[in-house]
Amino acid sequence: MKEPSQRGAPIEFWFDFASGYAYFAALEIEEVAARHRRTVAWRPFTLGAAFKITGARGLSRTPLKRDYARRDWERLARQRGVPFHLPENHPRTGLPAIRAFYHIERTDPLAAAALAKRLITGYFQDGLDTDDPAAIASAAASLGIDGDAILAGVGDPEVKAIARQQGEQGIARGVFGSPWIFVDGEPFWGSDRLPMVERWLESPW
Amino acid sequence: MKEPSQRGAPIEFWFDFASGYAYFAALEIEEVAARHRRTVAWRPFTLGAAFKITGARGLSRTPLKRDYARRDWERLARQRGVPFHLPENHPRTGLPAIRAFYHIERTDPLAAAALAKRLITGYFQDGLDTDDPAAIASAAASLGIDGDAILAGVGDPEVKAIARQQGEQGIARGVFGSPWIFVDGEPFWGSDRLPMVERWLESPW
Numbered sequence: 001m002k003e004p005s006q007r008g009a010p011i012e013f014w015f016d017f018a019s020g021y022a023y024f025a026a027l028e029i030e031e032v033a034a035r036h037r038r039t040v041a042w043r044p045f046t047l048g049a050a051f052k053i054t055g056a057r058g059l060s061r062t063p064l065k066r067d068y069a070r071r072d073w074e075r076l077a078r079q080r081g082v083p084f085h086l087p088e089n090h091p092r093t094g095l096p097a098i099r100a101f102y103h104i105e106r107t108d109p110l111a112a113a114a115l116a117k118r119l120i121t122g123y124f125q126d127g128l129d130t131d132d133p134a135a136i137a138s139a140a141a142s143l144g145i146d147g148d149a150i151l152a153g154v155g156d157p158e159v160k161a162i163a164r165q166q167g168e169q170g171i172a173r174g175v176f177g178s179p180w181i182f183v184d185g186e187p188f189w190g191s192d193r194l195p196m197v198e199r200w201l202e203s204p205w
Numbered sequence: 206m207k208e209p210s211q212r213g214a215p216i217e218f219w220f221d222f223a224s225g226y227a228y229f230a231a232l233e234i235e236e237v238a239a240r241h242r243r244t245v246a247w248r249p250f251t252l253g254a255a256f257k258i259t260g261a262r263g264l265s266r267t268p269l270k271r272d273y274a275r276r277d278w279e280r281l282a283r284q285r286g287v288p289f290h291l292p293e294n295h296p297r298t299g300l301p302a303i304r305a306f307y308h309i310e311r312t313d314p315l316a317a318a319a320l321a322k323r324l325i326t327g328y329f330q331d332g333l334d335t336d337d338p339a340a341i342a343s344a345a346a347s348l349g350i351d352g353d354a355i356l357a358g359v360g361d362p363e364v365k366a367i368a369r370q371q372g373e374q375g376i377a378r379g380v381f382g383s384p385w386i387f388v389d390g391e392p393f394w395g396s397d398r399l400p401m402v403e404r405w406l407e408s409p410w
Contacts, residue, residue, distance in 0.1 A: 054267050062259050064381040068394060078410050079401075176269040189273060192397035205283050
């Protein structure tokens with residue numbers, strides 16, 4: 001049995017940088033984790049890789065779903081009182097942002113987590129281009145992360161391979177949507193599921 | 206301004222008889238409506254028609270999603286303390302069930318609503334075959350609905366046309382998933398959204 005004061009394993013938070021639902025969850029996931037003495041392991045990946053298996057397309061590329069999703073995101077933003085603006089050229093792949101994250105994570109996981117949150121909120125609040133290494137480096141620099149290291153990392157074949165492998169590992173574990181949360185291996189899909197995640201953290205059933 | 210005692214327009218509840226998430230919502234939707242002095246307009250349709258537009262496949266026919274959905278349905282059933290058993294040969298099309306519903310609704314909407322709830326709960330609790338007119342007629346008879354009328358209705362070309370047109374009208378209004386709820390025209394997709402539906406019923410934002 002664990003001591004009550006002992007921290008549990010990190011919550012895994014899998015997401016695509018262009019996922020509107022991941023944005024709303026990203027605004028809350030760290031508070032959810034902290035309430036249960038957990039930390040968050042941010043796990044960016046590209047939904048496109050999962051879509052190759054499920055045959056799905058992105059919400060913003062699917063008739064009917066696209067219109068509903070935009071209306072729903074704006075409704076969620078009004079309900080929660082948070083900004084929400086789809087950037088021009090949405091959806092971006094976010095591949096440079098994913099690579100920047102895993103590059104930084106190798107040496108400084110806390111800085112990488114801060115960068116992940118900064119990039120997804122920047123995308124949906126300020127039009128930050130998650131496909132532009134210079135924009136990512138600038139956002140990183142605002143967090144005290146070396147922008148030149150970002151620029152070197154996003155072009156590094158080894159970093160690209162790590163980023164791709166991380167996504168493949170997630171998909172191999174069943175991840176096919178964004179956001180996707182694992183709590184001690186238990187999977188939860190969708191920002192709507194945060195209340196269920198909280199209950200699971202209190203007491204799995 | 207409406208008088209507080211005045212009933213609002215019915216909540217529209219669109220669903221596929223083989224949708225696990227619709228089953229969980231079907232167990233709650235009438236109580237949700239009643240708390241806000243509303244009734245429920247049950248609107249069965251076949252998701253297959255929507256999938257032709259969105260390009261999606263049913264959860265139970267999609268790799269990764271299928272496994273997640275089954276785990277999630279069982280988890281929801283345990284959480285809520287309700288039965289849940291996927292019938293053999295899931296997913297059924299439910300076309301005879303849809304036709305039976307719209308046939309009965311022409312003359313007795315309240316009986317049709319009771320039949321809809323009986324058929325979807327029967328499917329997920331007792332293996333009721335929603336593609337078998339005799340099974341549907343038997344379930345209807347248990348509610349005091351004439352079983353012979355059901356058998357005649359499900360084979361009636363006029364009823365088939367009405368059922369198909371109803372589904373087409375839903376899809377034309379943006380319905381692409383199950384369950385799908387309209388509150389005064391505002392769309393909500395998914396059983397997870399019942400709390401948001403309740404808030405909207407209290408006060409739209």
